[in-house]
Amino acid sequence: MSYKIQDNLTLIKARIRAAALRANRDPARVRLIAASKTVSCDGIREAVVAGITAFGENYIQEARSKIESVGRTDISWHLIGHLQTNKAKYAVRLFDMIHSIDSLNLAREVDKRAGKEKKVLPVLIQVNIAGEASKSGICPADAISLVREIATLENLSVRGLMTMPPYFNEPEKVRPYFRELKNLQAIIRKEKIPAIRMEELSMGMTGDFEAAVEEGATMVRIGTAIFGVRMQVR
Ligand SMILES: *Cc1c(COP(=O)(O)O)cnc(C)c1O
Numbered sequence: 001m002s003y004k005i006q007d008n009l010t011l012i013k014a015r016i017r018a019a020a021l022r023a024n025r026d027p028a029r030v031r032l033i034a035a036s037k038t039v040s041c042d043g044i045r046e047a048v049v050a051g052i053t054a055f056g057e058n059y060i061q062e063a064r065s066k067i068e069s070v071g072r073t074d075i076s077w078h079l080i081g082h083l084q085t086n087k088a089k090y091a092v093r094l095f096d097m098i099h100s101i102d103s104l105n106l107a108r109e110v111d112k113r114a115g116k117e118k119k120v121l122p123v124l125i126q127v128n129i130a131g132e133a134s135k136s137g138i139c140p141a142d143a144i145s146l147v148r149e150i151a152t153l154e155n156l157s158v159r160g161l162m163t164m165p166p167y168f169n170e171p172e173k174v175r176p177y178f179r180e181l182k183n184l185q186a187i188i189r190k191e192k193i194p195a196i197r198m199e200e201l202s203m204g205m206t207g208d209f210e211a212a213v214e215e216g217a218t219m220v221r222i223g224t225a226i227f228g229v230r231m232q233v234r
Helices: 005-022 041-049 060-070 085-094 104-116 140-150 171-190 209-214
Strands: 031-035 054-057 076-079 097-101 121-127 156-163 200-202 219-222
Touching: 005 031, 005 041, 005 209, 041 060, 054 060, 060 076, 060 085, 076 085, 085 104, 097 104, 097 156, 104 121, 104 140, 104 156, 121 140, 140 156, 140 171, 156 171, 171 200, 171 209, 200 219, 209 219
Parallel strands: 031 054, 031 219, 054 076, 076 097, 097 121, 121 156, 156 200
Antiparallel strands: none
């Protein structure tokens, strides 16, 4: 199957750029992560040819076979899906960044495994900004203390925050959640916690990435707009 990725990408990049400029932001500060769950290795290769350099995967097993097949040259691989503690070892080996750290227990396990691999792994803290029961992520009220504790772990490097806001088919309804994540980032920055960087905001998907960019996203995770509608394989 052909994904028409080049055409899609041209359009998405233009939309990201326009959204950044509307908010007086430098478009170069917004990184596109292609959310490639369920996309075949051929689809991923097509995306690489079209100029994509970062992919986000959700499941360890799926990611492992794709990364083995597609490789790592000039590509960074991001774990954007929920991570179970017992899979931390694989996540550390496979990924260049983990967006979904949401508990001290998980952070400690990833830290331990990263130490064994002699890696310092960049991570984002996933925040459940709307407090939805169905979603993973730390609640905003507990985020500062979690960041403080993770900051002491030697093999993790905290780079910022990630969120999966509630789903609305209208981006304006999602915007307040993006704004809240940005506010939380500012609050954590004021704490001046040593050994962390609070520069990244991973937020925005196909339906709402322009609002996310306007509100300060530095990483947008886009799947459908690049690859088309996913087949339901899970
Ligand atoms: C699938 C997924 C995305 C991308 O979703 P689209 O709506 O297809 O752009 C972004 N983030 C996460 C965590 C995902 O699982």
